Amino acid sequence: MIKGPGVIRIYEVGLRDGLQIQKKILTTDEKLALVKSLIKAGCKDIQATSFVHPRLVPQLADAEELIQNTEKPESVRLWALVPNERGIERAAKCSNLFGVSIVLSASDSHNISNIRMKTSESLAKLPVLFAAARSAGLIVRVELATSFGCPFEGAVPIERIIDIARVVYDLKADHLALADTTGMADPMLVAQRVQAVHAAVPGLKLSGHFHNTRGAGMANTLAAWQAGVDIFDASFGGLGGCPFAPGATGNVATEDMVHMFHQMGVETHTDLNELIKTAQKAQAFFGFELPGQVMKAGPASKLHNLGYEGND
Amino acid sequence: MIKGPGVIRIYEVGLRDGLQIQKKILTTDEKLALVKSLIKAGCKDIQATSFVHPRLVPQLADAEELIQNTEKPESVRLWALVPNERGIERAAKCSNLFGVSIVLSASDSHNISNIRMKTSESLAKLPVLFAAARSAGLIVRVELATSFGCPFEGAVPIERIIDIARVVYDLKADHLALADTTGMADPMLVAQRVQAVHAAVPGLKLSGHFHNTRGAGMANTLAAWQAGVDIFDASFGGLGGCPFAPGATGNVATEDMVHMFHQMGVETHTDLNELIKTAQKAQAFFGFELPGQVMKAGPASKLHNLGYEGND
Secondary structure, rough: OOOOOOOOOOEEEEHHHOOOOOOOOOOHHHHHHHHHHHOOOOOOOEEEEEEEOOOHHHHHOOOHHHHHHOOOOOOOOOEEOOOOOHHHHHHHHHOOOOEEEEEEEOOOOHHHHHOOOOOHHHHHHHHHHHHHHHHHHOOEEEEEEOOOOOOEEEOOOOOHHHHHHHHHHHHHOOOOEEEEOOOOOHHHHHHHHHHHHHHHOOOOOOOEEEEEOOOOHHHHHHHHHHHOOOOEEEEHHOOOOOOOOOOOOOOEEHHHHHHHHHHHOOOOOOOOHHHHHHHHHHHHHHHHOOOOOHHHOOOOOOOOOOOOOOOO | OOOOOOOOOEEEEEHHHHOOOOOOOOOOHHHHHHHHHHOOOOOOEEEEOOOOOOOOOOHHHHHHHHHHOOOOOOOOEEEEEEOHHHHHHHHHOOOOOOEEEEEEOOOOOHHHHOOOOOOHHHHHHHHHHHHHHHHOOOEEEEEEEOOOOOOOOOOOHHHHHHHHHHHHOOOOOOOOOEEEEOOOOOHHHHHHHHHHHHHHHOOOEEEEEEEEEOEEEEEEHHHHHHHOOOOEEEEHHHHOOOOOOOOOOOOOOOOHHHHHHHHHHOOOOOOOHHHHHHHHHHHHHHHOOOOOOOOHHHHOOOOOOOOOOOOO
16 A cells, blocks of 8 residues: 655755755855765755855855865766756856756746746746757756645646646656645645646656645655655755745755655665764754754664653 | 545644643643633544653643543543553543543553553553443543554564554454654554554554654654544644654644645544644743644645745
C-alpha cells in the first residue's frame, strides 16, 4: 500500500527559497559555507540563488559572486532561479552554473504579481527563454508556482497545469517542479494532480516542491512519492516562510524529508548527519530557531539512556 | 491510491499529553476555558487529564477538580489517562468522567521507566484494571506507548504489539491507541503495523497517536488513515514535546490534522475555526509560540489580496 520509487533525488532550494524572504542578509562567505556543507552532505542539485533584480530580493544580490566562487566537484549541479530574459543573460555569464530553473505561475494573478504578465504570456515566452539558456550551455527545469492553489484566486484548474506541462515536455526540460507555493495542497490533491500530469504527459519527470505552511508538507511529499514522483525540492532546516503567514515555515526541511525516506528504505544519496550540520549552521547564521525537527531531536536511531518519566 | 475512511474521530489529548511536560502550571480555570473551547469546536472525545501522582506531573494535580467542574453536554466524552489501580480509584470518584485510557508500553524499558514493571506484568494486570474501571461505569481504551519504536531499545517487535492487541480486544476495550511516543515512526512502518494488527485482531478499533518529533507526524497520520485507521489522537496547537528533544514539537496539531482531512473531504465533525481559536487561547496562556501551522497561516481557503512578490 505504501510504495513509491526506491531512489529519490533531492533538489536543495534552501539558499534560494529559504533565504529570499529573510531580512538578515547573509554574507557571500556564509552562503559559500552552506553550499560547501551541502556538497559534503552529498547534495547533487543545489539551487544556490536567483537572478532576480537585487531591489526585489536584496538577499540574493550576490548571485554571480556566489555561483562563480563555489568550489565543487563535477558531479554537483549548481542551479539558479530565473524569472525572465534578463535573469538568463546574467546566468549565461556564470561558467560554474549547471542549469536554470525558469519560474512561472499556474494562476494569472500570482504570475502577474510575480513576473508581471499573464500565465499565457509567460508560456509563450518559454521557447525563447529555453533557447537563450541552451545557447549558453545551461540545462533547464521549470518551476510551476501555485500548482495546487493560488493565494489570490483559490483553486487552480488542473487543465492549466497540464497545458503548461505539455509545453515544458515539448521543450525537453530536465523536469517540471510542481510547487505548492503557499502550502495550500493536501495529499489527495497532490496524488490526483501527479497522476493527471503523468497520464497526460507520460515522459515528463516531476519534482514535488512543498511548503509546510499548513503542516502538511511531509504528508504531501509522501503522497507525491506514492504517486511516482522521484525528485523533491527541500530546504535545509525548513528555512523559509510566507509573507502571508507570520511564523509559518518554509519548504519541507531537507533533513526531515531525508530522515523519513531513509527510514522507509528509500535511497537519497545524502548523508543525514551532514544535512543536520548544514541546518544547524544556517540556524547559527540567522540566530533564530529553524522549524526543522530532526535537527533538534536527532535521528530516530539515536537511543537514550533510561530515566524518562513521560507517559506516551 | 489515496483513500481511507470518510469520517474520522478526533481524540483530543492536548490537555493531558500537551500539558504534562509544560513547566508553567495552568490554573484550573484556564484548563476549563480550553475544555469549553474544545467543546465549542465540536470535540466529542477529550482526554482532559491524567490520574498520575502529582509529584510526577504537578501540572495535572487538579485532575478531579477539572473533570468535575467541566460543564458539558451529554454527547461529550471526558477521558483521563490512568497508569495504575490508584489512578482508576481516583477516576472512579469522578461522576463526570466517561472513560479511562490505560497506558502501557510495548517495550519493557519504557514500561519500567513509566510504570515500574515489565510489559508482561502490565499486561497481566489489565483484566483487574478493566474490571475496576467497569465497576465504576467507566469505558476503557488502552494507549500503547512505543508502538513504533522505543527511545531506549530502538525497534520493537510487531509480535509484542499483536500480543497486547489480542488481550485488549478480548477485554472489549473501546479501542487501542498505537502511540509513537517519541516520534520514531515512519509511514511505511505505520502502514505495516496497522495492517498487521488489523489482520491479527480484525475486530479491534485503532487510534493513531503520532508525535511530530521528527517532522513526520502528519505523514504518519496519512499512512494510518490510508491503512484504515479512523480515530486520531491530536493536541491543540501541537502542544507538547519530548524531554529528549528540546524544541521539538508534541503531538500532531489538531487543527493542522483537521485542516488536512477537511481538504481531502474527510469529515471530522469539528469546526476548524474554533479549533484554531483553542490553539491560540492555549498559546496566550503559555506565552510562547506553539508549533501548529494552521493557527498561524489560517486555512488554505482564506485568500489574500494581490501584492506578493515571492517566487514560489
